Amino acid sequence: MSNWLYRLGRSSARHPWFVVTFWVVVALGAVVLDVVVGSPTVDNFEVPGVESQAAVDLLKERFPERAGATAMVVFHSDETRIDDSTTKPAIADTIELVRALDHVLSVTDPIVNPLSISADGRTAFAAVQYDATTAELGSPALEELRGTAAPAEETGVQVEFGGELPTVLKARDTGPAEMIGVAAALIILLITFRSIVAAVMSPLVAGLGLLTGLSIVGLLGAVIDVPSVAPRLGMMIGLGVGIDYALFILSRHRDNMETGMDLVESIGVTNSTAGQAVVVAGGTVVVAILGLQMAGIPFVAALGYSASIVVAIAVMVAVTLLPALLAIVGTRIMSRSHRRSRVRPGEDAMEQQERVADHRSGWLRWSYWVTHHPWRSGIAATLVLVLLAVPMFSMQLGQADAGSDPTTTTHRRAYDLLADGFGVGFNGPLLIVVDLGDQLDDSGATNAAVLERLGESLRKNSKVAMASPPAVNEAGNTALITVVPTTKPQDTATSDLIHELRDEILPAATSGSDSHAMVGGPTAQFIDQSDKIATRLPWFIAAVVTLSFVLLMIVFRSVLVPLKAALLNLLSIGAAYGVVVAVFQWGWGAGLIGLEETVPIASFVPMMMFAILFGLSMDYEVFILSRIREEYHSGHSNIDSVVVGLGATAKVITAAALIMISVFLGFVNSGDPVVKMMGIGLATAVAVDATVVRMVLVPSTMALVGDANWWLPKWLDRILPRVELE
Numbered sequence: 001m002s003n004w005l006y007r008l009g010r011s012s013a014r015h016p017w018f019v020v021t022f023w024v025v026v027a028l029g030a031v032v033l034d035v036v037v038g039s040p041t042v043d044n045f046e047v048p049g050v051e052s053q054a055a056v057d058l059l060k061e062r063f064p065e066r067a068g069a070t071a072m073v074v075f076h077s078d079e080t081r082i083d084d085s086t087t088k089p090a091i092a093d094t095i096e097l098v099r100a101l102d103h104v105l106s107v108t109d110p111i112v113n114p115l116s117i118s119a120d121g122r123t124a125f126a127a128v129q130y131d132a133t134t135a136e137l138g139s140p141a142l143e144e145l146r147g148t149a150a151p152a153e154e155t156g157v158q159v160e161f162g163g164e165l166p167t168v169l170k171a172r173d174t175g176p177a178e179m180i181g182v183a184a185a186l187i188i189l190l191i192t193f194r195s196i197v198a199a200v201m202s203p204l205v206a207g208l209g210l211l212t213g214l215s216i217v218g219l220l221g222a223v224i225d226v227p228s229v230a231p232r233l234g235m236m237i238g239l240g241v242g243i244d245y246a247l248f249i250l251s252r253h254r255d256n257m258e259t260g261m262d263l264v265e266s267i268g269v270t271n272s273t274a275g276q277a278v279v280v281a282g283g284t285v286v287v288a289i290l291g292l293q294m295a296g297i298p299f300v301a302a303l304g305y306s307a308s309i310v311v312a313i314a315v316m317v318a319v320t321l322l323p324a325l326l327a328i329v330g331t332r333i334m335s336r337s338h339r340r341s342r343v344r345p346g347e348d349a350m351e352q353q354e355r356v357a358d359h360r361s362g363w364l365r366w367s368y369w370v371t372h373h374p375w376r377s378g379i380a381a382t383l384v385l386v387l388l389a390v391p392m393f394s395m396q397l398g399q400a401d402a403g404s405d406p407t408t409t410t411h412r413r414a415y416d417l418l419a420d421g422f423g424v425g426f427n428g429p430l431l432i433v434v435d436l437g438d439q440l441d442d443s444g445a446t447n448a449a450v451l452e453r454l455g456e457s458l459r460k461n462s463k464v465a466m467a468s469p470p471a472v473n474e475a476g477n478t479a480l481i482t483v484v485p486t487t488k489p490q491d492t493a494t495s496d497l498i499h500e501l502r503d504e505i506l507p508a509a510t511s512g513s514d515s516h517a518m519v520g521g522p523t524a525q526f527i528d529q530s531d532k533i534a535t536r537l538p539w540f541i542a543a544v545v546t547l548s549f550v551l552l553m554i555v556f557r558s559v560l561v562p563l564k565a566a567l568l569n570l571l572s573i574g575a576a577y578g579v580v581v582a583v584f585q586w587g588w589g590a591g592l593i594g595l596e597e598t599v600p601i602a603s604f605v606p607m608m609m610f611a612i613l614f615g616l617s618m619d620y621e622v623f624i625l626s627r628i629r630e631e632y633h634s635g636h637s638n639i640d641s642v643v644v645g646l647g648a649t650a651k652v653i654t655a656a657a658l659i660m661i662s663v664f665l666g667f668v669n670s671g672d673p674v675v676k677m678m679g680i681g682l683a684t685a686v687a688v689d690a691t692v693v694r695m696v697l698v699p700s701t702m703a704l705v706g707d708a709n710w711w712l713p714k715w716l717d718r719i720l721p722r723v724e725l726e
Contacts, residue, residue: 001279002272005319009271012323013264019324023317027208030215038218041228043168044135047297050528051502055433055520062478063433065105066471068130069137071145072163073098074123074414075110075152076421081121083111086155093151094159095126101144103137105129118421125418127163134168135225142169146410162414162427164522167402169228170411180669182207184662185243192655193254197332201250201325206242209317213238213310220305227299230306232667232675236682237612238310240663241285241619244656245278245318248623251652253326254334263330267323273626275319280555281622282315285615287547292611294540295533300604304611311615364647370696371642371703378700381692388575388688391582397534398600399526401427401489406671407596419488425465428489430498431521432458432481432506434470437514447472451479453509454517458483461505463497489523490600498524530603537607544614545570552618554720556625557712564701565625569617572693573610576685580605580677593668593676602674609678613685616660620694624649628702629710638709642702650695657690 012019047053059067075082075091082091088111099107110116110124117124128145130137142165149159182203189199214234220226252274256266289311292304326333370377402415418426434454436447451470458467458481468482483501487493498519506517545566552562580601582588587598628645636644664686667679702709712720 002276005275005279006268006272008319009275009323010264010268012271012320013267013327016324016327019320020328023208023212023321027212027215030212030219034215034218037222038215039221039226040138041221041230042135042138042225043228044133044225044299045168045522045525045529046299047525047529047532049296050525050532051518052520052524052528055431055518055524058433058435058478058518059431059480059520062475063473063480065131066129066473066480068103068105068132069134069165069168070130070163071128071161071165072414072418073107073126073128073145073148074160074162074417075125076123076158076160076417077156078122078158079156082117082124082157083121087152087157090152090155090157091124094148097148097151098126098128098145101141101148103130103132103141105131120421123417123421125422128165130165134165137165137169139169142166158413158417160410160414160417162402162411162418166411166414168522170405170409180662180666182239182663184666185239185659188655188658188662189247192651193250195332195334197329198250198254198334201322201329201333202243202246205246205317205322205325206239206314208321209242209314210235210238210310212317213313216309216313217306220302220309224302224305225298226302226306229672229674230303232670232672233303233608233678234306234310236664236667236675236678237307238314240660240682240686241282241311241616242314242317243659243663244619245282245314246322247652247656247659248278248619249274249318249322250326250333255648257331257334263327267326270326271319271323273630274623275323277622277626278318278619279315280551280626281615281619282311282318284548284551284618284622285311285612287551288544288611288615288618291540291544291547292607294543295536295604295607297529297532297604300533300607303604303608307612363650364643366695367643367646367650367699370699371639374700374703377696378704381696381700382571384692385571385575385688389571389578391579391586392574392577394585395577395581395606396492396585396600397530397603397606398490398492398495399530399602400599400673403427403488404490404595404597404599404673406594409671423465423484423486424488425485425494428485428494428523429521430483430485430501430519430524432483432501433518433520434479434481434510435516435518436472436477436479437516447476447479447515450510450513450515451481454481454506457505457509461497461500463487463493463500489526492600494523495527495530498527526603533603533607537610540607541570541610544611548614548618552622553712554722555622556629556710557717557720558710559712559716560705561625561709564698564705565618565621568693568697568701569614569621569689571697572617572685572689573613575688575692576609576613576681577606579684580609580681583680584673584677593680594671595673595676599673602677605674605677605681609681609685612682613689616682616686617689617693620653620656620690621698623653624694624698632710638707639703642699646695646699653690653694657686660686660690 095107106129108127110126152159186199253266253270286308289304289308293301402411405412415427458464463486465486466484470479470481472479485494485497501519510517549562549566584599627649628641631641631644661683664679664683668676
């Protein structure tokens with residue numbers, strides 16, 4: 001690989017305009033294809049193999065008119081009762097407009113049904129039933145629904161839209177997050193390199209790679225359902241890794257140029273060293289993220305595919321486009337002072353190396369101190385990570401309901417109005433789907449008895465606010481009962497109710513009959529999703545750690561180095577989990593990030609975070625260890641190799657981490673709690689990994705282990721494929 005990357009770098013440097021033109025054409029082609037044949041994002045939350053999905057499938061088969069998406073049109077008036085003579089005609093007009101929409105099967109009339117009006121008469125709702133799922137309807141259906149509000153609003157009635165369709169298809173705000181991250185990256189790069197050309201180079205390469213990657217993700221949408229959050233996460237990850245990968249290569253090239261190396265030769269050597277570290281690190285990220293398909297949930301797997309595409313493109317542009325651009329700008333990539341002090345052919349290279357070492361003297365002194373006080377520094381760093389990770393053991397997986405979204409959104413306002421008027425559980429109804437079997441006699445008595453027992457058991461439960469009369473399909477073999485809990489959808493009590501219904505109440509009510517009752521609906525579906533991910537998470541972690549361990553063992557020809565890397569990465573990720581739980585679940589500092597109330601940890605976030613963070617932390621590990629390994633194999637002692645290797649890479653690692661943190665924190669401005677979680681979690685993990693782990697634990701543990709760091713049994717060395725790092 002090293003020789004191939006060396007030749008690739010030199011070829012890109014010798015034909016720079018061809019390479020630049022190639023990537024511009026590829027990027028523009030991907031954008032055009034995305035516009036022409038790409039598909040919009042689709043939020044399809046199907047979870048194969050769980051009870052809530054079985055309930056949906058049974059409704060589709062036997063009761064299709066009740067299997068589609070639902071929505072709530074909420075009417076509210078502060079001045080008069082909602083059924084006042086001045087508002088009734090306008091509300092009726094709005095309902096008629098809703099009823100006339102495509103795919104709408106039925107709409108309840110709150111004026112006719114008193115149960116649809118709150119006790120104070122100020123709030124009412126119309127329940128809308130569609131003939132298709134939210135994934136099939138898409139955003140156009142939501143826009144059409146919103147367009148029906150005018151008649152009621154003209155009379156002063158507040159009209160909001162809530163329920164399943166508006167909440168699932170909520171708009172994902174973009175905001176200034178990307179610009180904040182890029183602006184911060186430019187400032188950090190300018191301070192690091194003291195060259196405008198060098199500062200602009202990394203974001204430029206990352207931006208073109210991101211544009212290409214996201215366009216390919218759009219094309220992927222023509223094959224599978226890509227969730228609406230995927231482009232947002234792809235942008236977050238793509239900006240971070242794209243700038244970092246370019247930074248690693250750029251930094252090594254400047255070091256080579258400072259020692260007087262020829263421009264083309266420097267680009268080739270850089271590509272074979274730092275470029276190879278980028279390929280290995282990027283490969284680790286892709287492997288980790290693709291492991292998300294182990295969740296067994298299509299939309300989680302789609303997130304993994306989308307993110308891995310963006311990362312793979314970032315690696316490709318870093319080892320092809322960046323070398324071409326470096327050839328075009330030449331020595332302008334260096335600051336003026338470095339250009340003046342650059343070694344010329346025939347000059348003493350030893351003096352130049354001493355000057356370069358002087359620039360890193362601060363980091364060299366730090367790495368020297370850590371490696372010569374390994375127990376003290378290692379124990380202190382471990383205690384910090386353990387303390388940060390403590391909240392992780394209280395993690396509650398779930399799904400933030402609409403009550404966590406900004407009050408500027410219509411589905412949040414509808415949520416609040418319904419909660420105030422009808423109780424907090426009204427926003428998360430459960431659907432009891434009953435397969436009545438073949439026990440229907442001529443009078444229907446058997447099925448009637450089962451449904452009566454079910455209704456009585458449900459109404460007696462203290463956690464149930466209301467249970468509707470059963471609706472039976474035409475064939476008489478399937479019934480549907482709507483249950484309103486007394487607690488919010490995201491509360492643990494609601495999850496407890498679902499498990500109690502499945503384990504005790506429903507089996508008892510249907511015992512002795514051929515009937516079978518299942519709990520479905522969006523709330524149950526998200527809880528099933530959480531349970532399934534919680535079951536798969538340990539296996540996923542084990543698989544990703546194992547694959548990463550094998551990859552690093554092949555690259556570094558060592559057993560202890562990859563083992564130590566895996567353990568330290570687990571510690572840093574545990575610390576990130578702990579911070580996420582403390583902020584979002586416990587509410588520590590939640591107001592500082594615009595979070596109005598505590599929320600459970602979105603079920604797929606820990607798995608997604610682990611995949612991304614394990615890969616990103618390997619970036620720094622590979623970059624540092626490849627340099628330490630170079631020093632060790634050139635004849636330095638273990639301690640000296642760690643000191644010199646860390647001193648040579650610490651500056652760029654710190655700059656890369658600051659860029660990552662800035663990019664990720666920029667996304668905390670999002671109104672979506674899930675995006676906030678990812679931003680806080682990723683920023684925390686990178687901060688911990690680049691400081692406590694890479695600058696303290698890695699050198700201290702390598703100092704303690706000594707030459708055994710590079711031990712590999714001979715029999716294992718013979719069977720492992722060779723991927724040499726220079």
